[in-house]
Amino acid sequence: MKRELSMVILWVVLMGCTSSNGGKVVRIDPSEMRDSDANYGAEDLHIFIKSMMQSMLSSSLFDKQKPYLTLSEIGIGEGVDEHMDTKLIANSIRTNLIKTTKVHFIDGEYAKHLKADEVSAIDYVLSGDIHAIKKDNNNHVDNFYMLSLKLTNAKNSKVVWTEDKEIRKVIEK
Amino acid sequence: MKKFLLILSSLFSSLFFLVGCQNPKPQTYQESNVLHLNSIRWGAEDLEALSKMMVQNILDSNNTFLKEENIYGFEEIRNDSHDQIDVKVLKNKIITALILSKRFHFTNEISKADYLFRGKLTSIFKKNSKSKDMFFTFNMTLTNAKTAMIVWSHDVEVRKVYERSLIGW
Numbered sequence: 001m002k003r004e005l006s007m008v009i010l011w012v013v014l015m016g017c018t019s020s021n022g023g024k025v026v027r028i029d030p031s032e033m034r035d036s037d038a039n040y041g042a043e044d045l046h047i048f049i050k051s052m053m054q055s056m057l058s059s060s061l062f063d064k065q066k067p068y069l070t071l072s073e074i075g076i077g078e079g080v081d082e083h084m085d086t087k088l089i090a091n092s093i094r095t096n097l098i099k100t101t102k103v104h105f106i107d108g109e110y111a112k113h114l115k116a117d118e119v120s121a122i123d124y125v126l127s128g129d130i131h132a133i134k135k136d137n138n139n140h141v142d143n144f145y146m147l148s149l150k151l152t153n154a155k156n157s158k159v160v161w162t163e164d165k166e167i168r169k170v171i172e173k
Numbered sequence: 174m175k176k177f178l179l180i181l182s183s184l185f186s187s188l189f190f191l192v193g194c195q196n197p198k199p200q201t202y203q204e205s206n207v208l209h210l211n212s213i214r215w216g217a218e219d220l221e222a223l224s225k226m227m228v229q230n231i232l233d234s235n236n237t238f239l240k241e242e243n244i245y246g247f248e249e250i251r252n253d254s255h256d257q258i259d260v261k262v263l264k265n266k267i268i269t270a271l272i273l274s275k276r277f278h279f280t281n282e283i284s285k286a287d288y289l290f291r292g293k294l295t296s297i298f299k300k301n302s303k304s305k306d307m308f309f310t311f312n313m314t315l316t317n318a319k320t321a322m323i324v325w326s327h328d329v330e331v332r333k334v335y336e337r338s339l340i341g342w
Contacts, residue, residue, distance in 0.1 A: 023337040025213050030308060030330035037301045042308035042332060045297065085253055088295045091312045095326040104322055107314065111321035119321050
């Protein structure tokens with residue numbers, strides 16, 4: 001019996017040796033919907049961007065003129081306890097808007113180095129907030145994320161467009 | 174039954190000893206553009222993929238900023254990812270590829286540039302008991318130095334996942 005046991009142990013050791021890395025790394029399509037857990041991931045970023053772009057472009061806000069936009073901050077709400085790069089969300093929306101050729105974008109940081117008369121007057125400022133409500137108990141994890149964005153008229157502070165996108169992920173333990 | 178188990182164990186042991194434990198393997202040299210994924214962290218493959226996709230998009234742009242008389246500068250690439258990354262390599266690879274295309278003239282004096290490139294590298298990393306998931310996204314913009322208008326912007330992404338096998342550690 002001892003001999004059999006030692007053979008099994010040897011087998012397990014050798015199995016470990018043959019696959020010392022334990023798994024493999026593969027490259028996948030970045031837009032693949034592949035939620036490995038309920039936390040914020042690439043899928044959520046893509047859902048937020050797609051939803052916000054659809055809403056903004058269907059608003060007919062950019063149909064008559066090609067306005068000048070700039071980015072403001074996307075704030076992080078108190079419920080967010082994980083690393084979320086909100087500048088990434090803002091930059092992605094800016095990239096997508098520039099690609100539509102329906103708007104002009106002014107680089108707000110760079111514009112600070114120029115004289116006021118060298119920079120075109122800003123029509124709209126894009127800003128927003130991201131919020132999270134997270135629950136974790138013995139039975140399940142329940143994560144809720146909400147991105148709110150708005151476009152504000154730079155001259156009179158009137159909000160001309162706003163949209164919320166909610167994502168909720170529940171995982172049974 | 175005991176005999177069968179013994180034979181089976183011996184057979185597997187011999188097989189894995191012969192096949193699996195011949196490490197360390199002799200060192201081999203890889204071309205930097207050969208896909209050789211061995212880690213979920215930032216690697217040469219990601220540098221290669223992101224720089225190549227970005228340069229391709231710049232060169233494919235039919236934008237009016239692509240004029241031979243323009244002077245371009247490259248300010249910086251911000252590393253906001255989870256990894257320690259030498260972003261200067263990424264910046265240099267892009268500049269080299271653009272100069273080699275013979276359609277871009279670069280200056281090291283930012284104040285003399287007509288257009289300025291800027292970049293930001295970000296990652297989203299997820300880890301649980303079964304897998305690891307690393308998503309890198311690289312954003313670049315080109316800004317008119319005289320008007321602060323962003324004339325071009327593009328995002329490129331790579332994503333790698335690591336899944337644990339059932340056996341091994």
